[in-house]
Amino acid sequence: MSRRMLSRIGSGLTVVALATTTVACTKKSDNTDAETGGREPAQVKVALVPGGSHPYFQPWKDAGAKAKTELALGDVTFNETAGWDQTKQNDVLKSLAAQGYNAFGVFGVSPDNINSTFEDLKRQGFPVGSLASCPAGANKADFCLSTDVEVAAYKGAKAAIDAIGGQGNLVHLTGNKVDSNTQRRIAGVEKAVAETGGKVTLIQSVTDIDKDLQSAQRAVADLLAAKGRQIQAIVNTAYNPAVASAEGVRQSKLPIKVVAIDDDPTVLDGLRGGSVAATILQNPVGQAQVGSYALMKLSGGCTMAEAGVTIDSGSFVVTKDNLDGYEADRTAATEALRKKFDGDLLKCS
Amino acid sequence: MKTETAPEAPAVPPAADPRPPARVLPVWANPRLGLLIVIAALVVLFSSLTPAFLDPRLTLAPLQADISVYVVVGLAQLAVLSLGHMNMAVGRMAALSTFAMGLAYDRLGVPLLVGLLLGLAVGAGIGALAGLLIAKTGVNSFVVTLALDFGLLGLVTILYTWATGGVSFAVQPSGLAALRFDTFADYCMGEVCGPRIPLVVPIAVAAALGVGLLFRHARLGREILMTGSNTVAAELSGIPTHRRVVTAHALSGLLAALAGFLLAANNGAFSANIGESFLLPSFLAPVLGGTLLAGGAVSVLGTALGATLTQVIYKGLNLLQFSLEELKLYIGLVLLAALSLDRLRAVLAERRAVSPS
Numbered sequence: 001m002s003r004r005m006l007s008r009i010g011s012g013l014t015v016v017a018l019a020t021t022t023v024a025c026t027k028k029s030d031n032t033d034a035e036t037g038g039r040e041p042a043q044v045k046v047a048l049v050p051g052g053s054h055p056y057f058q059p060w061k062d063a064g065a066k067a068k069t070e071l072a073l074g075d076v077t078f079n080e081t082a083g084w085d086q087t088k089q090n091d092v093l094k095s096l097a098a099q100g101y102n103a104f105g106v107f108g109v110s111p112d113n114i115n116s117t118f119e120d121l122k123r124q125g126f127p128v129g130s131l132a133s134c135p136a137g138a139n140k141a142d143f144c145l146s147t148d149v150e151v152a153a154y155k156g157a158k159a160a161i162d163a164i165g166g167q168g169n170l171v172h173l174t175g176n177k178v179d180s181n182t183q184r185r186i187a188g189v190e191k192a193v194a195e196t197g198g199k200v201t202l203i204q205s206v207t208d209i210d211k212d213l214q215s216a217q218r219a220v221a222d223l224l225a226a227k228g229r230q231i232q233a234i235v236n237t238a239y240n241p242a243v244a245s246a247e248g249v250r251q252s253k254l255p256i257k258v259v260a261i262d263d264d265p266t267v268l269d270g271l272r273g274g275s276v277a278a279t280i281l282q283n284p285v286g287q288a289q290v291g292s293y294a295l296m297k298l299s300g301g302c303t304m305a306e307a308g309v310t311i312d313s314g315s316f317v318v319t320k321d322n323l324d325g326y327e328a329d330r331t332a333a334t335e336a337l338r339k340k341f342d343g344d345l346l347k348c349s
Numbered sequence: 350m351k352t353e354t355a356p357e358a359p360a361v362p363p364a365a366d367p368r369p370p371a372r373v374l375p376v377w378a379n380p381r382l383g384l385l386i387v388i389a390a391l392v393v394l395f396s397s398l399t400p401a402f403l404d405p406r407l408t409l410a411p412l413q414a415d416i417s418v419y420v421v422v423g424l425a426q427l428a429v430l431s432l433g434h435m436n437m438a439v440g441r442m443a444a445l446s447t448f449a450m451g452l453a454y455d456r457l458g459v460p461l462l463v464g465l466l467l468g469l470a471v472g473a474g475i476g477a478l479a480g481l482l483i484a485k486t487g488v489n490s491f492v493v494t495l496a497l498d499f500g501l502l503g504l505v506t507i508l509y510t511w512a513t514g515g516v517s518f519a520v521q522p523s524g525l526a527a528l529r530f531d532t533f534a535d536y537c538m539g540e541v542c543g544p545r546i547p548l549v550v551p552i553a554v555a556a557a558l559g560v561g562l563l564f565r566h567a568r569l570g571r572e573i574l575m576t577g578s579n580t581v582a583a584e585l586s587g588i589p590t591h592r593r594v595v596t597a598h599a600l601s602g603l604l605a606a607l608a609g610f611l612l613a614a615n616n617g618a619f620s621a622n623i624g625e626s627f628l629l630p631s632f633l634a635p636v637l638g639g640t641l642l643a644g645g646a647v648s649v650l651g652t653a654l655g656a657t658l659t660q661v662i663y664k665g666l667n668l669l670q671f672s673l674e675e676l677k678l679y680i681g682l683v684l685l686a687a688l689s690l691d692r693l694r695a696v697l698a699e700r701r702a703v704s705p706s
Contacts, residue, residue, distance in 0.1 A: 026536070026537060027536050027537075081667070086622060087615070087626060088626070091415065094411045095407075095408070095664065095667040097407045098402075098404045099670070110516065110622060112618070113617070113620045119617070120617070179516075180515055
């Protein structure tokens with residue numbers, strides 16, 4: 001018999017064998033969800049996994065280390081190797097699970113399909129918190145602890161409108177356009193502008209410039225060159241554009257009021273120097289600390305009173321006047337969040 | 350990966366020279382064997398450094414699923430490397446095809462297999478279009494597929510925004526969850542259950558077998574290789590080279606679509622970012638496995654081993670919790686070392702073959 005014939009017969013037999021096996025087999029019980037709970041704090045190993053490397057998440061490192069000490073957890077690790085790729089992030093999470101991490105605080109790369117990843121982790125009995133961003137649609141994690149981005153964007157736009165005396169042209173700089181959270185940020189800014197009854201015009205929402213500082217700097221330089229003299233205020237709802245516009249406006253010396261987001265040193269210097277009118281601070285430390293606390297409680301047997309509940313981790317308008325006291329406000333907000341988990345959100349028998 | 354049955358195509362079609370080559374290289378000189386040894390050494394190294402590497406549920410099953418995706422990605426590039434061409438749009442072809450699948454599941458409610466076939470047809474169609482442009486205009490495949498990649502990048506985003514208002518279909522067709530979560534260990538005949546191999550693995554094995562048989566035994570595959578080896582000679586031999594270019598690119602598109610489907614099954618979502626990370630691995634797997642960039646020779650088994658090597662390195666370093674920068678640095682270094690060792694082995698084999706021992 002020729003080799004050709006043999007290989008054909010071999011392939012045919014393989015297909016038949018596979019088909020027969022598939023038909024004749026029965027599937028084990030579908031209920032593969034493992035039990036969560038019953039772990040002592042020392043047995044809880046928390047993994048804090050952002051979508052990739054970004055300055056916003058850097059406070060998670062120290063906050064996680066602090067949570068480990070204060071809560072006497074088995075371990076808290078911070079892994080930012082996902083590289084803004086959902087597939088890689090899934091892989092990172094599986095690897096961390098293989099190393100014994102059993103509670104996950106995750107900033108999903110793609111809000112539109114992170115729920116599949118959450119379901120995957122929960123099937124294996126791991127408590128999961130969606131931190132700093134909520135999935136699009138119903139949240140499949142145990143809870144979502146994140147800035148209410150629409151509210152934060154609204155506050156930022158209001159601050160910008162106030163800074164220009166309630167009249168003029170506004171530009172909004174933000175992140176990935178196809179991210180559902182960006183759409184909510186745009187809605188927040190549009191809402192604040194609509195409330196002015198036409199006195200303020202949103203002349204442009206520039207999206208997709210939060211990938212890195214260089215692309216944000218280029219976009220700001222182009223914007224100022226093209227429309228610098230028409231713009232009275234810039235409101236930022238993403239980290240890199242905030243830094244780039246604070247720098248760009250200061251260097252161009254244009255009379256534009258910048259409202260930034262977060263507390264990069266450039267932004268804080270701008271606030272002190274007057275080139276930045278205000279910044280909207282989020283609470284990454286609270287997300288990591290309270291997120292780790294909630295994950296520990298869930299590991300110990302508590303459940304969420306409402307599965308998948310969304311909790312606003314807080315956003316604060318900071319101007320030159322309250323620049324020195326904002327950290328105390330943030331600490332107080334973090335403590336209040338923890339009490340909220342103990343009082344209302346968690347059910348512990 | 351059970352790809353050992355996948356044949357490796359000869360560098361020169363046997364029809365051209367029926368006699369065995371004058372210089373017979375020793376068995377250890379086979380580049381595939383070299384890759385296998387490197388993979389085995391890395392598996393031993395990683396499992397001694399972290400026992401979690403051998404965790405069947407959390408490491409080995411996901412690793413096999415990842416390898417399945419990247420074997421098919423490598424085959425998609427191999428299909429055009431056989432011509433000495435490139436497909437720079439391999440990722441975007443996968444994205445467009447998975448969009449078609451997602452749309453069919455979401456709007457038409459078609460069964461899993463029907464949506465898959467539809468997506469494969471879209472992939473083959475877009476690949477054939479690329480092939481047609483290359484064959485008719487004579488423009489370099491790099492340029493044509495790069496332009497196509499840019500075009501598809503915009504198109505895929507527009508299509509997803511139009512169809513979903515976001516970047517992903519929420520639909521979960523029946524059977525997708527089984528492909529994602531189940532292994533053959535979940536299926537039993539009486540007390541006997543299957544091995545812990547994910548259900549997506551046989552799909553990749555079937556694709557590798559199909560491509561292997563095409564290039565090894567089918568006239569069509571031989572003609573594609575002949576076209577890649579020497580277009581003028583192939584043309585003079587009566588091979589319709591233009592049609593073979595279209596066929597090879599259509600095959601590349603079809604395999605890219607299949608890879609997109611496997612990734613969607615692994616991720617549990619049909620989303621716009623499918624295929625974003627396909628381009629570099631698509632070259633890495635075949636080239637590591639001995640497929641020539643110049644065309645005329647392919648190795649399916651080598652591609653499977655090349656994909657396995659890169660995924661083993663990635664998984665091992667991930668498990669060892671390397672930082673982002675270290676991860677990139679060491680992946681580069683390990684690949685460089687693997688390639689250097691392979692080259693050293695090839696040089697030693699050449700010397701052994703020419704020495705009058």
